[in-house]
Amino acid sequence: MSSLAARVEAFLAGAEFDRGPWLAVAFGCGIGLWFLLAGTWQWLTVIAGSLVVAFAAIAAWRGRENRSYALAALLSIALGISAGTALVWARSATVGAEPIPYPRFERIDGRILAREEQPAEGRVRLVLAARDPETARAVAYRGNLPLEADGPQLREGARIRLSARLMPPSPPIVPGAYNFARRAWFDGLSATGSVVGDVELVEPPAETLVSIAVIQRRLSAHVRRNLDGTAGAIAATLASGDRGAIPEADEEAMRDAGLTHLLSISGLHVSAIIAATYLVVLKLLAAWPWLALRVRLPLVAAGAAALAGIGYTLLTGAQVPTVRSCIGALLVLVAMALGREPLSLRMVAIAAGVVLALWPESLVGPSFQMSFAAVIAIVSLHNAAWVRSFLAPREESWLSRLARRAAMLFLTGLVIEFTLIPIVLFHFHRAGLYGAAANLIAIPLITFVSMPLVALALFLDLVGAGGPAWWLVGQSLDVLLAIAHFFAEQPGSVKLSPRIGMGTMALYIGGALWLALWQGRARLWGAVPIALSTILIVTAPVPDLLITRDGRDLGIASQADRLLVLRDSGGGYAQQNLLELAGTDREPMAIAAWPQSRCSPEFCVLPVERSGKTWSVLVARNRDLIAERALAAACGKADIVVADRFLPRSCRPRWLKADRRYLQREGGVAVYLDRERVDTVAQDQGAHGWWRAPRR
Structure with a gap:
């Protein structure tokens, strides 16, 4: 054991272990475990187990004269995990927010929050504060209002009455799809819905x-009036x-x-604003000799840049990327003012922790x-020794x-x-592959042309002379x-992917963090999990059946590399999700139009061949009444039955019966016939508040 401990100490010392970044990683792991694990006793186990490890590390540290990297790492990680789980x-x-129990039509008397x-x-999207008519509790509803029903008085603080079709926030439509219910929670x-x-x-x-x-909307409207x-x-x-007007x-x-x-x-945007403000203020103040001799101008410029960055962050909605960027940029300004290294993983860790x-x-x-x-990725790359050497100043031509x-x-x-x-593939199931080449042109264009021109046009608008600048903005955009x-229209520009498992993503993220946070040869071990996850x-398998x-x-x-769909909904939300999770962008084909399908007005039967085995799938087309004996006979000949209605007990397929009762309990379904595996939305939700499956 002492030999193993010595090796661990030597490894941590050689890899330049820094507790700051790893503490942020452990904090994030604790938060992630809360989302991943199913229930209360598991969350308590994580918190209690981590605290036990932390106390054990403290006890082992007492009486030691020399610093122990291993105990420091153990203590940091244990405290970070327990704090993250408890906080989230x-x-x-x-x-x-408790979701409403079922879809309903409601008359709402509420006040506009957003x-x-x-x-x-x-449309215009409104968030209303109101009272639930059934429980009398305060609730927030989000409703879509058609533009023709909008008015100048319908803004924050107004009290209004309206009728709306409401529904609980939607969980994933199928496994791997977007979980709006979690975000709404x-x-x-x-509830969400539409105004009637x-x-x-x-x-x-x-x-x-x-x-x-209000300022944000007025500014957005002003820009759109000029361009x-x-x-x-x-x-x-x-x-x-404001992205609401982009087609x-x-x-x-x-x-x-x-x-x-x-x-x-x-x-990119926050950094450009802060950097531009810093340089402009510094150069302007340097032109005043009296001030330049008595005041440390970089501190004044850093303060002005910080105010500009904070103002821009608030003006643009204070979304997570903007807040993260603002915090990081402020830390860079502080580091520059103190003469410290501005680009460091410790700075990133502080921003992530906040x-x-x-x-x-x-x-x-x-x-x-x-x-x-x-x-x-940027900080790790630019802190590499060979990159520093490559970018080091030298005598050379421009x-x-x-x-x-x-x-x-x-x-x-x-x-x-x-x-x-x-x-990107994990969340959106499609990613552009030519982004590096596109960004090589687009980032300098936005940073050094479009954004300065927008700022110039807004400034000139104060005296009514912004027209030429707006024209230049339009040309650049x-x-x-x-x-x-x-780049989007080039062959092979988009990579499509079916659902990627959580274990695969954990493997990739773990390898990427190992590669980024360690120093020396030890970091290269991170390439192994990255390669495996890649x-x-x-090779992620495509589900054979996806049921909403x-x-x-x-x-x-289907065998023709086209997705067969029950309803030809013309690119609706459900069909778009099915296409993304099937990893294809080809036009889908209706089941009834497939030559191998046999359809009646009520049902379709079709064969699905996988690994030399033919599966018989029976799909309900509507909710029309059908004789129970005929239905039972059809179910008995099918391996899988799918229906948006409650099917009687006499309907007994050979393997899977996905009727309304089953789907209400389990949510959307992904079926892998080769492995005879069924994944459901319910399997990933646990006892979290946003998931409310009907009781059995």
Whole structure:
């Protein structure tokens, strides 16, 4: 044991163990365990077990004269895990909103808490504070209001009456799909729906109320008045964070080209604002000799840049990527002011810790994961010795220096792209593969052309002279859109993936963190789990059957590499999810149109061949009455029966009966015939508050 302990100490010393980043990792692991584990006794076991380990490490540390890396690591990790699990549990208990028990039509008398304009969707999204008519408890509802029913008085603080179709926040439609119910739980939403009919204004908002949201909307509207089309919508996004006016086709092109991050106010935008403010203030103040001789100008410039960064963060909605970027940029300013190294993993760890302490639920969202993965990749790359040597100042021509910087920018984009692809595939099931090349052009365009021009145009608008600047903004953003469409439309530009397992992602994230946080040769061991997870991602199996939670939509992977769907819904939400999780973008085919299907007005029967075995699938097409004896006979000949109705006990297929009773209990279903495995949404939800399965 003493020999093993000595080896551990030697390894930690050689790998330059730093407790700061690993403490943040352990904190995040504790939060992740709460989401992953099913119930109260498991969460208590994690907290208690971690505290026992921490006390044991403290006891072993007493009386030691020399520092112990192993005990320091053990203590940090144990405390981080227990704190993370306890914090997210406490936040869930305090902010979680109980969903309404069933869909219903309701007359609502409430006050507007938030308003989000989405002209591209033809609607305004309102969040209302009201009273539940059944329980009299305070609740928050989110409703979509058609643009034609909108009015200037329908803003924050107004009290209104309206009728709405409400439904509980939706859990994943099938395993691996987006879990809106979880997000709604932490956002405090009890129901979502759509407004029906006219809206009655009971009490107008306070005339003196000028909030950040109001300023944001006014700024966005001002930008769109000066610049039409998608360019105006993107300019409004850069100025205020409002993405509601960007057309779906252009947003999809930006996503497939790997440029979506330019539409989400995050590190690039905040850093550009802070850096520009720092340089402008520093240069202007340096022109005043009296002040320059008496005041430390970098401190003044850093303070002005910090205020600009905080103001921009608040103005653009204070989303997680923006807050993370603002915190990181402020830490960089502090480090520069103190003469410390600004780009360090310890700085990233502090930013991550602050964000997780405020919003622990953000850990499981794509925004947090992608933001910090990109930042960790950048910092780790630029802290490598060979990169520092490559970028070190030297005597060379401006052309060589420019080429060196361009090569480093491309390499950084490539590293970020490889880092983010597994995370993007895990959450969205599709990722652009040419992002490094697209970003090589798009990032300098946005940073050094579009954003300064937007700022210049807004400044010139104060004296009514912003027209020429807005024209230049439009031209630059048209170039950005052309870049996005060019790369998105290239052959092989998009990688599609079916559901990726949680174990695969844990393997990848663990390997990536090992590679990033250790120093020396020890870090190379992180390449092993990364390689294994990459193989698992590439070979992830496609579900043979995907059944939505209501049983009304069904996808079957056919031998023709096309998804067979029950209803030809023309690209609706359910069908889009089925296509994504089947890993295909080919046009689906209706089951009834498939030559091997045999359909009556009530049911379809079709064979599905897998690994030399033919499975018979019986699918209900509607809820029309059918003789029980005939139904029982048809069920007896089928291996799998799928129906959005309650089927009688006499319906007994040979393997799986996915009727309404089963789907209400288990949620959406993914079936793998080769392995004879059935994955359901309920398997991943546990006893968390946002999951309310009917009692058996």
